[in-house]
Amino acid sequence: MTIGIDLGGTHLRMGVVDRQGKILARRKIVVGGLRTPKSIVQLISSNFSEIKSHRPRVRWRIGLGVAGIVGEGGIVYSSPHYPQWRNFKVAQKLSQRINIPVVVDNDANMVALGELWQGAGQGWDSFLMITLGTGIGGAIVIDKKVFHGDNGFAGEIGHMVVEAKGPRCACGSRGCWEVFASGSGMEKRGDRNFGRFAYYLGVGLASLVNVTGIQRIIIGGGLVSKSRFYLPAAIREMKRRTYAKTWAGVKIRLAKLGDDAGVLGAARMIL
Amino acid sequence: MTIGIDLGGTHLRMGVVDRQGKILARRKIVVGGLRTPKSIVQLISSNFSEIKSHRPRVRWRIGLGVAGIVGEGGIVYSSPHYPQWRNFKVAQKLSQRINIPVVVDNDANMVALGELWQGAGQGWDSFLMITLGTGIGGAIVIDKKVFHGDNGFAGEIGHMVVEAKGPRCACGSRGCWEVFASGSGMEKRGDRNFGRFAYYLGVGLASLVNVTGIQRIIIGGGLVSKSRFYLPAAIREMKRRTYAKTWAGVKIRLAKLGDDAGVLGAARMIL
Numbered sequence: 001m002t003i004g005i006d007l008g009g010t011h012l013r014m015g016v017v018d019r020q021g022k023i024l025a026r027r028k029i030v031v032g033g034l035r036t037p038k039s040i041v042q043l044i045s046s047n048f049s050e051i052k053s054h055r056p057r058v059r060w061r062i063g064l065g066v067a068g069i070v071g072e073g074g075i076v077y078s079s080p081h082y083p084q085w086r087n088f089k090v091a092q093k094l095s096q097r098i099n100i101p102v103v104v105d106n107d108a109n110m111v112a113l114g115e116l117w118q119g120a121g122q123g124w125d126s127f128l129m130i131t132l133g134t135g136i137g138g139a140i141v142i143d144k145k146v147f148h149g150d151n152g153f154a155g156e157i158g159h160m161v162v163e164a165k166g167p168r169c170a171c172g173s174r175g176c177w178e179v180f181a182s183g184s185g186m187e188k189r190g191d192r193n194f195g196r197f198a199y200y201l202g203v204g205l206a207s208l209v210n211v212t213g214i215q216r217i218i219i220g221g222g223l224v225s226k227s228r229f230y231l232p233a234a235i236r237e238m239k240r241r242t243y244a245k246t247w248a249g250v251k252i253r254l255a256k257l258g259d260d261a262g263v264l265g266a267a268r269m270i271l
Numbered sequence: 272m273t274i275g276i277d278l279g280g281t282h283l284r285m286g287v288v289d290r291q292g293k294i295l296a297r298r299k300i301v302v303g304g305l306r307t308p309k310s311i312v313q314l315i316s317s318n319f320s321e322i323k324s325h326r327p328r329v330r331w332r333i334g335l336g337v338a339g340i341v342g343e344g345g346i347v348y349s350s351p352h353y354p355q356w357r358n359f360k361v362a363q364k365l366s367q368r369i370n371i372p373v374v375v376d377n378d379a380n381m382v383a384l385g386e387l388w389q390g391a392g393q394g395w396d397s398f399l400m401i402t403l404g405t406g407i408g409g410a411i412v413i414d415k416k417v418f419h420g421d422n423g424f425a426g427e428i429g430h431m432v433v434e435a436k437g438p439r440c441a442c443g444s445r446g447c448w449e450v451f452a453s454g455s456g457m458e459k460r461g462d463r464n465f466g467r468f469a470y471y472l473g474v475g476l477a478s479l480v481n482v483t484g485i486q487r488i489i490i491g492g493g494l495v496s497k498s499r500f501y502l503p504a505a506i507r508e509m510k511r512r513t514y515a516k517t518w519a520g521v522k523i524r525l526a527k528l529g530d531d532a533g534v535l536g537a538a539r540m541i542l
Contacts, residue, residue: 069514069516071516077514077516078514126420126421138482140482140483142413142418147413147483147484148484149397149483149484149485149486150397150484150485150486150487150520151484151486151516151517151520152484153484153516153517154482154483154484154485155482155484156481156482156484156514156517157481157482159477159478159481159512159513159514160431160478160481160482161433161474161475161477161478161512162432162433162435163434163435163436164433164434164470164471164474165434171512171514172511172512173477173511173512173513174512199435200435203432203435204432206430206432206444207430207431207432207478208482210427210428210430210431211409211411211425211426211427211428211431211479211482211483212411212418212420212425212482212483213418213419213420213421213422213423213424213425213426213427214420214421214425215420215421215422216421240443240444241430241432241442241443241444241445242430242444243340243348243349243427243430243442245340245342245348245422245424246422246424246427249421249422
């Protein structure tokens with residue numbers, strides 16, 4: 001049986017998922033202040049022990065999604081929510097601790113896989129997953145698989161530059177998409193409505209479609225519930241910045257699975 | 272036997288190419304003022320007849336690369352150099368005229384295939400091809416194949432926005448990469464040296480690598496011969512705007528095949 005885990009900045013979500021994509025049991029744990037590699041491994045491991053005790057005869061496997069730069073072999077190079085995680089081999093450490101296979105990837109990739117499997121991506125072969133929340137996360141799905149690129153972390157779309165001389169970004173660059181079209185970006189710039197957010201969202205979406213030629217897009221993340229305040233204006237701006245032939249094929253869907261997407265995708269990754 | 276054709280804004284280049292990628296014969300014809308669909312089909316067809324007369328017993332096939340927005344089935348939706356071409360089914364028309372199979376794609380895709388086959392892309396599975404000339408052309412090669420996206424024309428990287436409120440672009444958008452980091456962009460903005468060009472080249476390269484996770488890049492196009500004036504500064508800017516882990520894997524090569532790349536790639540497309 002499979003456990004999908006979504007490790008966010010605030011919550012650790014765990015789900016027991018069957019082969020059909022049904023979540024048989026759920027846990028949502030507040031992470032709290034202890035955020036070292038060791039304490040998180042401990043937190044997952046103790047919760048796993050409890051889950052295991054209810055189903056003692058099952059052969060378990062774990063898929064884990066983490067916000068951040070995640071490379072091959074399940075190494076977290078850096079994470080915005082876990083600053084102490086530097087080149088942390090979380091897959092290896094966790095697997096050693098609980099003695100079962102663990103596979104790790106970036107959380108936006110997991111959300112994309114979840115939506116592909118059970119949500120808004122059903123029926124689509126290729127699409128761009130955009131998660132709008134504190135930052136902008138992204139994933140590129142090609143032929144029903146997450147595209148990783150050479151470095152293992154394709155889809156760092158939040159650090160596409162939309163305003164070369166714009167404000168500094170935490171990544172060291174300037175004018176990254178995430179500086180404008182994210183919750184933290186709005187807060188930092190003191191935006192009280194979604195006007196600027198919508199404008200830059202449209203700019204970035206147009207760029208992504210022009211570069212990749214992928215015309216199907218799923219918008220997810222914490223801010224998806226407020227899409228009525230920004231999506232219509234973003235779509236208008238996007239249209240202005242794409243060729244008619246490209247625009248004609250653009251299809252945008254809202255994510256369907258909410259908080260379950262990451263858990264389902266993490267489980268799907270190892271099924 | 273295969274004929275690779277590269278239809279640029281000034282010249283029509285044709286090459287007889289064998290299976291090993293050797294160009295057995297070359298033609299370079301000035302296109303001149305007659306640029307209608309009909310006159311270009313005529314020009315290719317008369318040159319093809321001459322080539323054929325030297326090798327009467329051969330079964331010919333033609334691959335053709337055209338600058339512009341080229342869709343599936345060899346339709347040119349629009350071309351900067353051939354404004355009268357609107358939704359022109361060039362593959363079909365040419366094939367009917369000369370009675371052999373013709374396959375058509377975007378010229379930057381052909382250059383990428385050519386470099387992959389015989390040039391700077393040898394030994395690379397995936398890379399970004401950037402052609403710097405009058406405009407910016409691009410192609411995305413994944414697992415040794417050109418990635419086309421849903422619309423058939425992925426790699427319109429010249430219309431990635433790098434300065435959202437920047438100057439108007441011919442495409443209808445504003446602040447496209449091509450407005451800054453291209454020959455025509457420099458001319459329009461009265462730039463006399465490559466300072467601004469280099470800066471924006473670096474900005475755009477960083478964005479592309481962040482989005483796609485593809486770290487291998489080939490720089491080609493007419494301006495590649497001047498790369499010493501802009502590439503070092505562009506690379507410095509690119510480094511500032513990428514994660515250390517991403518930057519560590521970046522490899523940039525200059526195109527090797529010059530004007531032959533398009534001809535070779537066009538031939539490769541149908542081999």
